[in-house]
Amino acid sequence: MDVSYLLLILLVGALTTYxxxxxxxxxxxLLFSLASxxxxxxxxxxxxxxxxxxxxxxWISQPNVSFALQADGLSIAMVLLTTAxxxxxxxxxxxxxxxNAKSIYSLILFMSFAMVGTFLAADALLYYxxxxxxxxxxxxxxxxxxxxxxxxxxxAVVKFFIYTxxxxxxxxxxxxxLYQRAGSxxxxxxxxxxxxxxEQFWIFLAFFLAYAIKIPIIxxxxxxxxxxxxxxxxxxxxxxxxxxxxxxxxxxxxxxxxARFATVEYKNVFIGLSIAGVIYGSIVxxxxxxxxxxxxxxxxxxxxxxxxxxxxxxxDGLRGSVLQMIAHGFVVVGLFFVAExxxxxxxxxxxxxxGGIRAQSPKFTSMFLILVLASVALPTTFNFVGEFTVLYSLxxxxxxxxxxGGTTIILGAYYMLKMFQYVMLGETNTKIxxxxxxxxxxxxxxxxxVLFFFGMYPKPITDxxxxxxxxxxxxxxxxx
Amino acid sequence: xxxxxAIVGLGVLCLIFEILNLRKALVPMTIIxxxxxxxxxxxxxxxxGSYYNNMIVVNKFSMxxxxxxxxLTVFLVALSHNFYENHQxxxxxxxxIKIFLLSGAVAMVSFGNLAMFFLGIEVLSISxxxxxxxxxxxxxSNEAGMKYFLMGSFASGxxxxxxCLVYGAMGTFDITEISGLxxxxxxxxxxxIGIILLLIGMLFKIAAVPFHFWAPDVYEGSxxxxxxxxxxxxKVVAMATLFKLLTAMNADLSYHFQIVIVxxxxxxxxxxxxxxxxxxxxxxxxxxxxxxxxxxxxxxxLSTATSAGSLLYYATAYSLAGIAAFSVxxxxxxxxxxxxxxxxxxxxxxxxxLAAVLTGALLSMAGIPIFSGFFAKLILFSQTIQAGYLxxxxxxxxxxxxxxxxxxxxxxxxxxxxxxxxxxxxPIIIYAVAVIAIILxxxxxxxxxxxxxxxx
Numbered sequence: 001m002d003v004s005y006l007l008l009i010l011l012v013g014a015l016t017t018y019x020x021x022x023x024x025x026x027x028x029x030l031l032f033s034l035a036s037x038x039x040x041x042x043x044x045x046x047x048x049x050x051x052x053x054x055x056x057x058x059w060i061s062q063p064n065v066s067f068a069l070q071a072d073g074l075s076i077a078m079v080l081l082t083t084a085x086x087x088x089x090x091x092x093x094x095x096x097x098x099x100n101a102k103s104i105y106s107l108i109l110f111m112s113f114a115m116v117g118t119f120l121a122a123d124a125l126l127y128y129x130x131x132x133x134x135x136x137x138x139x140x141x142x143x144x145x146x147x148x149x150x151x152x153x154x155x156a157v158v159k160f161f162i163y164t165x166x167x168x169x170x171x172x173x174x175x176x177x178l179y180q181r182a183g184s185x186x187x188x189x190x191x192x193x194x195x196x197x198x199e200q201f202w203i204f205l206a207f208f209l210a211y212a213i214k215i216p217i218i219x220x221x222x223x224x225x226x227x228x229x230x231x232x233x234x235x236x237x238x239x240x241x242x243x244x245x246x247x248x249x250x251x252x253x254x255x256x257x258x259a260r261f262a263t264v265e266y267k268n269v270f271i272g273l274s275i276a277g278v279i280y281g282s283i284v285x286x287x288x289x290x291x292x293x294x295x296x297x298x299x300x301x302x303x304x305x306x307x308x309x310x311x312x313x314x315x316d317g318l319r320g321s322v323l324q325m326i327a328h329g330f331v332v333v334g335l336f337f338v339a340e341x342x343x344x345x346x347x348x349x350x351x352x353x354x355g356g357i358r359a360q361s362p363k364f365t366s367m368f369l370i371l372v373l374a375s376v377a378l379p380t381t382f383n384f385v386g387e388f389t390v391l392y393s394l395x396x397x398x399x400x401x402x403x404x405g406g407t408t409i410i411l412g413a414y415y416m417l418k419m420f421q422y423v424m425l426g427e428t429n430t431k432i433x434x435x436x437x438x439x440x441x442x443x444x445x446x447x448x449x450v451l452f453f454f455g456m457y458p459k460p461i462t463d464x465x466x467x468x469x470x471x472x473x474x475x476x477x478x479x480x
Numbered sequence: 481x482x483x484x485x486a487i488v489g490l491g492v493l494c495l496i497f498e499i500l501n502l503r504k505a506l507v508p509m510t511i512i513x514x515x516x517x518x519x520x521x522x523x524x525x526x527x528x529g530s531y532y533n534n535m536i537v538v539n540k541f542s543m544x545x546x547x548x549x550x551x552l553t554v555f556l557v558a559l560s561h562n563f564y565e566n567h568q569x570x571x572x573x574x575x576x577i578k579i580f581l582l583s584g585a586v587a588m589v590s591f592g593n594l595a596m597f598f599l600g601i602e603v604l605s606i607s608x609x610x611x612x613x614x615x616x617x618x619x620x621s622n623e624a625g626m627k628y629f630l631m632g633s634f635a636s637g638x639x640x641x642x643x644c645l646v647y648g649a650m651g652t653f654d655i656t657e658i659s660g661l662x663x664x665x666x667x668x669x670x671x672x673i674g675i676i677l678l679l680i681g682m683l684f685k686i687a688a689v690p691f692h693f694w695a696p697d698v699y700e701g702s703x704x705x706x707x708x709x710x711x712x713x714x715k716v717v718a719m720a721t722l723f724k725l726l727t728a729m730n731a732d733l734s735y736h737f738q739i740v741i742v743x744x745x746x747x748x749x750x751x752x753x754x755x756x757x758x759x760x761x762x763x764x765x766x767x768x769x770x771x772x773x774x775x776x777x778x779x780x781x782l783s784t785a786t787s788a789g790s791l792l793y794y795a796t797a798y799s800l801a802g803i804a805a806f807s808v809x810x811x812x813x814x815x816x817x818x819x820x821x822x823x824x825x826x827x828x829x830x831x832x833x834l835a836a837v838l839t840g841a842l843l844s845m846a847g848i849p850i851f852s853g854f855f856a857k858l859i860l861f862s863q864t865i866q867a868g869y870l871x872x873x874x875x876x877x878x879x880x881x882x883x884x885x886x887x888x889x890x891x892x893x894x895x896x897x898x899x900x901x902x903x904x905x906x907p908i909i910i911y912a913v914a915v916i917a918i919i920l921x922x923x924x925x926x927x928x929x930x931x932x933x934x935x936x
Contacts, residue, residue: 060855061929062789062936063862125858129849136848144895154896158888165848166881173877176862177870 003043003069003120004055006079009036010113018106026094029105033087033112040083044076044464059126065185070122072468074322077461078119078249081326082242084450085333086112089237092337092443095344096232104145104234111137111238118246124175124185127254128168131246135164138238142231156226163223167213174206178258190258191475197261204259204266211255214247215303217270218277228296229349233340236292240299241333245325248303251310252318252472260476263313270311271397275404277304282411286418291339291349294419295332298375301408302328308405309390313476317393318469323458324386327374327451331383334371334447341440342423345433351422356429364436365424367444372420374451376413381455481531481538483521483546484586490517491579498572507561510575511554514582518550530592534654537592544792544934545589545720548799552713553582555803555913556705559810562907563705574614578709581607585717589724594643594653597725601639601685605632608714611706612698624701631694635684642677645670646729655728662730678725685718686774687767689747696755699767704813707763708806711770716795719777723791727784741781742872748775749879756886762809762819765886766802769845772879773798779860779876783867789935790859796931797844797852797924804841804917808834811910824890826899835894837914842887844921847880852924859932 013032020028046053059067071079090108098104114137117130142157179185182193195203213220228236256263263270281301288294306328309321341364342357343349358365374381377388387409395402436444454461490513497506521543528539557575564571584603591597609632613625643653649671650658662671680691687695699707752772759765777794780787811834812827813819828835844851857880861873924931 059929060927060932062932063859129854132849132854136843140895143892150896154892158892161888162881162884165884169877169880172858173861173865173873176858176865176873179862180865 001043001046002053002055003071003079006036006039006043006083007069007113007117007120009039010109010116014106014109014113017109018102020102022101025102025105026090029109030087030090032109033083033090036112036116037080037083037087040076040079043071044080047071047073047076054122056122059123063125063179063185064183065125066123067126068122068186069117069120069126070187071120072471073464073466074249074252074468074472075119077322077326077465078245079116081245081329082112082115082119085237085241085329088333088443088446089234089241091439092237092333092340093234094439095437096234096340098145098232100144104141104232107137107141108234108238111141112242115242115246119249122187124178124187124190124254126185127250128172128175131168131171131250132165134243134246135161135168138231138235138243141235141238142227145232146230146235147232148230152226153230156223156230160223160227163213163220164210167210167220170206171210174203178203187254197265200259200262201266204255204262207250207255207259208270211247211251212273214250215244215307216247216277216300217273217304217307218280221277221281221300224300225293225296228299229290229292233336233343236296236336237333240296240336241329244299244303245329248306248310248321248325251307252321252469256310256313257472257475260478263311263476267311267313268398271308271394271401274304274308274311275401277301278308278405278408279411280304282408282415285415286411289351291342291351291354291419291423292336294351294415295335295339298412298416299328299332301412302332302375305387305390305405305408308401309393312393312397313473314393314396315466315469315473316389316396318472319462319466320386320389320391320393322465322469323461324383324390326461327382327386327454330447330450331371331374334444334451335375337440337443337447338368338371341436346431351419354423354429355426356424357433358424359428360433361435363441364433367436367441367448368424369420370448370451371444372416374448374455376416377409379455380452382451382453382458383455385455385458481529481536481590482524483517483538483543483550484536484583484590486513486517486520487550487579487583487586490514491576491583494572494576494579503571506572506575507557510557510579514550514554514557514579518547518554521547521550534592534656535596536587536590537656538590540935541720541724541788542586542590545716545795546586548792548796549582549585549589549713549717552716552799552803553578555807555917556709556713558909558913559705559708559807562814562909563703563810574611577607577610581611581709581713585713588717588721591724592655594646594655594658597721598636598640598643601721602636604714604717605636605685608632608706608710611709612702614706615703618703620701621703624698627694627701628698631684635681635691638677638684639681642674642679642681645674645677647674649674655725658729675726675729679722682718682722682725683744686715686722686777687771688744688774688778689751689771690744692748692751692771692774695771696759696764696767699770700761700764700819704763704806704810704819707766708803708810711766712799712802712806715770715774716799719774719795720791723780723784723788726781727788738782741778742869745775745778746872746875748772748778749876750775753879753882753886757882759886760820760822762813762821762824762890765890766805769883769886770802772883773845775879776857776860776876779864779869779872782869782872783863787860787863789932790856790863792935793852793924793928793931794856794860797856797921800917800921800924801841801844801851801853804837804914804921805845807910807914807917808838808841811907811914821890821893822900824893825897826894828895830899833911834914837918838894839891840918840921842891844918844925846884846887850922850925852921852928855925855928859928 114134121127285297587600615621649668684691756768780791844853847857
């Protein structure tokens, strides 16, 4: 049993979902995504037992490309994040009636396939192909099933597509350049290569363009809020929950080790840019009137902190970032789902039109409050572990980074609680708020359970990711 | 050699079919004949040879490209059945002209003598002039034919002039002899001038900037099937011929010559893409996109020693995507006055299969994985970086981004706009051609080695 089966299940799932027809599509998609979750847990077990679950086969002879999937702790953690969130996302959409449902569920599974491939690929070209493939489904999901004015949505989505494609094409040029030197696209061969600091600087920039747009880091974030707002909630969840983690994962896996001299030399600049994103995102979030946009900017602030953590190049920084990636993935999916639950009842996303829900639905209120608190990194939640570790590593690098980065918690608490206050509290709303259904409640409970469990006991994940992060650090600190 | 004879024989047969009143059987029989010829060509793939005092030289390069041309012709002939429905009486003429066009194309990649090369190019061009003007009651088609004929014959004249100068310098038409003589230190000044004139003539045929002005008008005015022929078959034929001409006559292109190629390549990509952004007519848009693809294909001339395989791959990827795109255009714009984007509104709802095919074709042209257009560009970039032209690759990348703009305009029109009228009828042949072409494109994307290693 190796990781290629995981890709196979998701791909077959995407096809089966399409041919299952509109009525069955959602259930078939859920089934296949659960199967992929089961398989990835099984693979995790095999990995922990020390078995070889890599899959390597020659693919193209000229240029020398192989279909290489390698799993280490880091990849497996990200794959688990993807396969755990996909069924949740599919399940969360059970209350929605999609036109042409078979297509959207099939696209969701296909996107999950591409993202899992991105996390596993050990061949630069294969990695690039999966990276690009994941863009096509989200483009159509956001374009065809999104909300709001069609023309405006079209503009936002096309901008997003061209932006990300432009960034990744420069990454492709960097890979081709590296290939010319190394004669291979395999990550191990690329790691072994020696190139001058000057060349590394350009490679770093090419990668940075691709990842900074995807994550997004200031000043490449302009596509984000509009697309998050316009995309259907499942699309927003996929984008914010998993897809932007592709960028962060790639920073750790590809950018830093391949351009290590350049990273070490300029890391303060990029930590600075990331922290600028934290502050900018938090301040802009304060002023948002649209719930989804507010969450988009809050997400911008949080991932800025994660990016800053990765660029510290310390074990704590990297570990904190990965933990926070996973934590943020769950919490952001939960928060967008809350926005969707409210939208299903009130058909609005404008914060001022909400309010007074607490009295009508206390269960929902408490779940929402837990998510809000998790998002602002309350101790005992998973996010606390992640954010605290990142801040600690920033503190070690430079105290000012930690102080500025720490504003995310203060400002975050302010805008999130203010939002909560306007959305949920106040005089009882005249519009009736039907209590959450069993399905909706289940989704939220699962997310909250995950956040609390790993908040109190993050050791399994830490143990899983630490060895592979140490390997990457050894690669970075190599002297020659 | 056998390929060429068989093709000409098939062309004559097409005309005889007309006399025998077998019009109904014409298209299937021609396709079967072409497939048989394809089999013949493939079976002879590993047996190079030369015929008639080196007039025809058959090698792997010519065999591989001939096979590609035959495959493209099969598609084009298959589409003819539906396209010429309204004038059944002439279908044999159209088919025969296409077959003769193919014979010219095959001659152009398997010449061993400049005289044969010129014969090939004239057979191809004259067939195209006729096809461009074949809708003779339509003013635009007439204009296109006339324009193409005037400009094309001018280019032919320049080519002929170039051949004369080469002959004057070398005293022979035979390209192996010319290649041998060109290695000597003292070259008469006529030789490089002759080569430049040949280059200009061929750049005209592939519609590279600044010799591209005819393309948009001719593409727009010609009947759609002729446009399909021009933008797929004729373009890759001319590109392959130019490649062969330059490699066969002087293997070491000088630095200055390479710089010229770099500039023409950059100009073609940039002008083609920027002009395409503003086009409302899909055929015109594809004409400009073809100009930019010509610019990409010219990049192969910078590393001629290794890039035959990548040219073949790029040409295959591009022309298969072109065939798929044009078969959808043929279906959508049948009985319409023009080919504006408006006609494609809502195709995603009315014809999901064809919309998906067109989306795939456009994604391939834009170079999105996993379609073969991506690998075509990747291999090209890789070789160009190896040849030391990183700047050209960066320009090409920026152009790839620009091209997404107009390819996606069409995709958006298909999926986000409401259909303005329902389309009836599902011509099975168009569906088949479109789907097979895009599947071939995908297979080549999944297994690029199938084509790449042919000319290794």
